Amino acid sequence: MKKWKQYVMLLVFILTFGFLFGCNGENTNKEPAKKEEPKTEQAAFPVTVKDGLGEDVTIQSEPKKIVSLIPSNTEIAYALGLGDKIVGVSDFDNYPEDVKNKEKIGGLEFNVEKVISLKPDLVLAHASSAHNSKDGLQQLRDAGIAVLVVYDAKTFDDVYHSIELIGKATGTADKAQEIIQNMKTKLEAIKEKAKQIKEEDQAKVWVEISPAPEIYTAGKGTFIDEMLQAISAKNVAGDLEGWPMVTEEKAVAYKPDVIITTYGGAKQVLDRPAWKDVPAVKNKRVYDVNTDLVSRPGPRLIEGVEELAKTIYPDIFK
Known part of the structure; x- marks a missing residue:
């Protein structure tokens, strides 16, 4: 029961307060970042991408070890074929089954020391909680870890862009486009039937x-x-x-x-x-x-x- 309550708290926090921050933060009435046209070519490293806070993030080489701070990022990473590179996930991660074998790095407040100890090349953070964990994310950057803040997506188009962003940052841009196209095709089929x-x-x-x-x-x-x-x-x-x-x-x-x-x-x-x-x-x-x-x-x-x-x-x- 305690774990269920924590999960509901996480859901309401992300859905409610993440939305409020998105509306009332520094980028009021703006998209979290400028959306680029999809590119199908595989990314070469080093690569620079604009993250969910509008910041330029440079990834020097293809990430070998990744920590994900939120379940949605984890699911995207696994869909991109990066499961073997994931070394840490949040306490709330439950999909796919393999996440049970990964190190847990905390819930609403992640354990900075634990993340650093896993020696990741890349940390996948999220805009919905980045405002509350600003100091922790900066500690990771100061430790030489690339931190990619993924968009606080509110529409399907936003989700497509998040998948594209993570794909470009991890050298899996082609796979990202494949996933996006598959999602679009299925959604259109449902709309047509409806x-x-x-x-x-x-x-x-x-x-x-x-x-x-x-x-x-x-x-x-x-x-x-x-x-x-x-x-x-x-x-x-x-x-x-x-x-x-x-x-x-x-x-x-x-x-x-x-x-x-x-x-x-x-x-x-x-x-x-x-x-x-x-x-x-x-x-x-x-x-x-x-x-x-x-x-x-x-x-x-x-x-x-x-x-x-x-x-x-x-x-x-x-």
Whole structure:
């Protein structure tokens, strides 16, 4: 139970505060960094890339040992074929299975000394938490370790750019483009299938990422909102920004046809007295989905879209 609570805290921290920092930081109303056109050629070293904080980062030679500070970066690295080079991951990493064999470097606050002791050539950090770990990241740089802060991605295009960035920094640019193209192809196929759903038949969906007393949902500018649009479903909280906290009264007033929880809370929602007249509850259309698939900005986001599609429209997406 303690580990579950820590995981929920991590998710809400990344989704909520990462979003706030992205909006209120030094780069207000700007993308984290200028996005370059995709390049398919393999990167030569040394290579300089612009990271998620807009800083130029130079990697002198192809990294042999990599530490990842956040699960999404780890998943991207493994998809790029870099699993054997990963020597350290966060306490929250759980995919792929091989991460269980890697050294753990901490949770919300990583262990600087532990990271340095692993002697990595490259550390993959993340913009959502970089503001809170500025001193620690600087210690790594002072120790001669290249630190790449990956974008705080909020859209599929942002995720593609994150994959491209890590690919270029690690000499796997061609593989990165292959992954990106595969994701785009699958997403377009899902969108095409969803076109058969008429507007009047589109399900009104409430997505709950954290339960009472602090109920959080997904508004516009999030992966989940983009996913729902892709499958022709309506996000009832789509008029809100980012990952807002919503009162129970307001959530009930949305009267959703389908309720999705990302923390395993379907039964809890069904048992709430105040929700008994909500269409989704009355019709028992309350479901749990894998939070990692719909919240981690990596290659498995497409699996998240597929899971939402099959859950909301089982007759169409079989």
